[in-house]
Amino acid sequence: PTLLDPSLPSMVEKLVLQVKNQLARNESGLNTKVTSDSGNTDIQINGMVQRTKYPLTALYYLTKVRGYKRVNRFLSHNVEDVDLIWKALVDLRKFNNAATHGDNGSINAKSEFFWEPLYTLWHWMGVLSLVPFSSRVVSGDENLVRTILCTVQNELDELTTFGPVEEAACTCLAAWLSRPDAAAVSHNLRNSSDSMILPEFSSWARQRVLSLSNPSDGRHNGKATNRNFLLLGILQVVTKILKHASVSSSILIQQLIERLWEPLLLLGSEEQHNQLLCRHMVKWFTRTSVTYLKDSNPNRNATAAATWRYQRGQRRLLDLRASTPKSSDGQAETKEKHANSDQTNMKRSAESPNGTASILFPVPDQVEDAMGQILDSLAHSSTVVRWSAAKGVGRVTEQLPAQCALDVLDAVLEYFENPERDDCWHGACLALAEMARKGLLLPTSLPLVIPEICKAIHYDVRRGHSSVGSNVRDAACYAFWAFARSYSPSVLRDHLDKLAEAV
Numbered sequence: 001p002t003l004l005d006p007s008l009p010s011m012v013e014k015l016v017l018q019v020k021n022q023l024a025r026n027e028s029g030l031n032t033k034v035t036s037d038s039g040n041t042d043i044q045i046n047g048m049v050q051r052t053k054y055p056l057t058a059l060y061y062l063t064k065v066r067g068y069k070r071v072n073r074f075l076s077h078n079v080e081d082v083d084l085i086w087k088a089l090v091d092l093r094k095f096n097n098a099a100t101h102g103d104n105g106s107i108n109a110k111s112e113f114f115w116e117p118l119y120t121l122w123h124w125m126g127v128l129s130l131v132p133f134s135s136r137v138v139s140g141d142e143n144l145v146r147t148i149l150c151t152v153q154n155e156l157d158e159l160t161t162f163g164p165v166e167e168a169a170c171t172c173l174a175a176w177l178s179r180p181d182a183a184a185v186s187h188n189l190r191n192s193s194d195s196m197i198l199p200e201f202s203s204w205a206r207q208r209v210l211s212l213s214n215p216s217d218g219r220h221n222g223k224a225t226n227r228n229f230l231l232l233g234i235l236q237v238v239t240k241i242l243k244h245a246s247v248s249s250s251i252l253i254q255q256l257i258e259r260l261w262e263p264l265l266l267l268g269s270e271e272q273h274n275q276l277l278c279r280h281m282v283k284w285f286t287r288t289s290v291t292y293l294k295d296s297n298p299n300r301n302a303t304a305a306a307t308w309r310y311q312r313g314q315r316r317l318l319d320l321r322a323s324t325p326k327s328s329d330g331q332a333e334t335k336e337k338h339a340n341s342d343q344t345n346m347k348r349s350a351e352s353p354n355g356t357a358s359i360l361f362p363v364p365d366q367v368e369d370a371m372g373q374i375l376d377s378l379a380h381s382s383t384v385v386r387w388s389a390a391k392g393v394g395r396v397t398e399q400l401p402a403q404c405a406l407d408v409l410d411a412v413l414e415y416f417e418n419p420e421r422d423d424c425w426h427g428a429c430l431a432l433a434e435m436a437r438k439g440l441l442l443p444t445s446l447p448l449v450i451p452e453i454c455k456a457i458h459y460d461v462r463r464g465h466s467s468v469g470s471n472v473r474d475a476a477c478y479a480f481w482a483f484a485r486s487y488s489p490s491v492l493r494d495h496l497d498k499l500a501e502a503v
Contacts (some may be wrong), residue, residue, distance in 0.1 A: 001066050008066065012074040015055045015062075020076065022051040023084050049095050049114065052088065056117035068123050068168075075127045082128050082138045086148075089121040093151075115165050122168035126175040134181050145176050145197050152237075153204060162229040170233050174240035177201060183247050183255055198241075202259040205234045209263040213270070228274055231267070235280035242287035249295035257288050261366060268373050275382045282377050282385060285370035286392035293399040297361045308402040309439035312488050360401050371396060375411050378427030383471065386423065390430035397440050405440055409448075416452045422461060422468045429456050429475035436482040443491045446483075450495050453479045454502035 004011075063071045096114060125148070128138075135144045152173040155166065176182065182197040212227045238260060245252055268281045374396065377389035393412065397405050412435075415421070415428035432449055435441045441449055456476035459469040480499065483492060492499070 004062075004066055005070075008062070008070070009074045012059065012062065012071060015059050016074075016076050018055045019052050019059075020081070020084065022055075023088050025051070049092060049117075053114055053117055056120045057114075059120045060116040063120070063123070068171075072123055072127050075124050077127050077130055079131055079133065079138050082131065082144070085121060085124050085128060086139065086144070089118070089125060092118055092121060115163070119164050119168045122165065122172045126168075126172035129172075129175040129179055135176075135179075145179070145182060146200075148173060148176050149197060149201055152233075153201075156208075156230050156233040162232055166229075166233060167236065170236040171240060173201075174237045175244065177237070178241050178245040178247075180246055183251050199255045199259075201237075202256050205238065206259045206263055208234060209260065209267060213263060213267050228277060232276055232280065235264075235277070235284055239280060239283045239287055242284075242291060249291045252291055253295060257291060257366075261288070265369060265373075272380070275385060278377065278380060278382065278385045279388050282374060282388045282392050285373045286395055289367045289370040289374075289392075289396045290399055292364045292367050293396070296364055297399075306398045306400070306402070306405070306440070308405075308442075309398065310442055310487070310491075311439055312486060360403075363400065363404060367396070367400075371408065375408075378412070378415060378431055379421065379424045380427070381423060383426070386427040387430060390427060390434050393431045394434035394438050394440065397435060398438050402442075406445070409435070409441070409445060413448060413452060416455070420461060422459070422472055425456055425459055425469075425472045426475050429453065429472060429479050433475065433479035433482040436479060436486050439486055441486075443487070446487075446491070446495060450483075450498055453483075454498055457502045 059071065092114060096118065131138050138144075152169050155169055177198055183199075208230060212231060238256065241256065242252065264281070264284060268285065271277050271281065371393075374389050374392045377385050378393070380386050380389065393408065397408050400408070412428050412431045415424040418424060432441065432453065436449075453476050456472050457480070459472040459476070460467050461469055480503070483499070
């Protein structure tokens with residue numbers, strides 16, 4: 001797919017220009033009467049749908065091959081595009097509803113449904129949220145964000161499936177709710193109706209989660225599928241808001257997290273079967289924990305990692321080769337410099353657990369509850385949930401003080417106590433590898449970690465006529481790679497014999 005990258009900007013630009021030209025032609029009100037595939041019903045279809053179907057579908061296939069994040073970089077995001085794309089999106093939704101539903105409300109399975117153009121327009125509308133002006137200025141609709149909110153809410157309430165279109169709609173809504181004018185962040189916006197959009201969505205989501213958390217409303221009356229779709233949509237929106245929001249952590253906590261914390265915490269402790277829901281629950285707990293920790297430690301730069309972590313320095317082979325002198329005197333000087341750097345890292349690592357090299361600050365109770373949910377997910381039956389939980393352990397730990405990080409390490413090492421639970425071993429190996437890759441395993445902790453990884457590299461448990469453990473061995477290999485990548489040879493020198501024997 002990366003072979004497309006040199007040609008991708010020009011390809012997307014040509015398709016976008018064609019779409020915009022056709023949408024501009026549609027302003028004249030040109031309509032065409034066509035017959036649906038069923039052959040019985042005539043549908044009034046806007047000429048725009050016919051003319052833009054193919055370029056929008058081509059954009060969808062580009063996103064399918066290269067990913068929507070890469071393609072979205074080259075979509076047009078001018079101010080005049082906001083009304084143009086939103087009107088096209090509304091017209092296409094109306095056509096799809098008219099084509100798929102008959103006069104009596106029944107669904108016509110043979111009708112033509114243009115979901116690829118709809119998917120592209122939702123993502124395009126999400127890109128347009130980056131326009132650095134108020135929504136009242138960029139659109140003729142003074143309540144554009146509220147209109148988008150109501151549209152997506154209605155779709156989520158009426159979901160009978162959850163596919164790419166619904167996922168793109170959630171991404172678009174999260175992008176617009178992440179804007180500063182969606183929350184009351186300044187005195188100029190507090191009197192505006194747009195400033196209450198984020199609290200309004202939070203209240204709606206809280207109401208839906210509370211109503212769906214009741215078992216009598218979901219699993220036992222045949223509505224479990226629709227329940228999962230709605231919860232999945234809500235979780236996708238809130239996790240993307242926490243990832244991309246351009247407002248402060250305190251505003252996110254006040255207007256979003258506090259309203260959804262208790263319902264989603266209860267749901268996280270009950271929901272253990274649906275793979276997608278559990279994966280997004282792990283994302284929710286991870287990003288809420290990071291938000292709480294950033295708000296509790298305002299003196300630290302929001303983009304900086306833990307000050308107490310082990311830092312090896314340059315790890316790219318090309319950089320090391322370019323910076324290595326060819327003379328013998330220069331090589332001796334470079335070795336001395338690396339030795340001094342290793343001694344400094346060792347000294348800082350030895351001091352960090354006692355709190356002298358790390359900033360101590362109170363950790364909120366919500367972080368402890370969320371970390372418990374993430375650690376429990378390391379033993380989930382699904383591989384994608386365990387992998388997401390392992391990444392969550394690393395991302396939350398790098399925001400914690402050093403002493404709390406040691407507590408997290410002890411909790412992860414407890415999963416190696418039961419040799420029969422291959423899921424626990426796999427999740428623990430992934431978590432240790434993530435911590436090592438980020439430098440969160442201090443050299444003083446390696447004597448506790450490496451023996452367990454050496455056992456995991458040979459993990460094999462007999463069950464019936466077969467055995468399990470290949471995923472555990474793969475995760476242990478990833479941990480081996482993380483050790484070699486993250487730590488200098490002087491740190492690993494005492495452990496090389498054990499690692500070599502294990503391999």
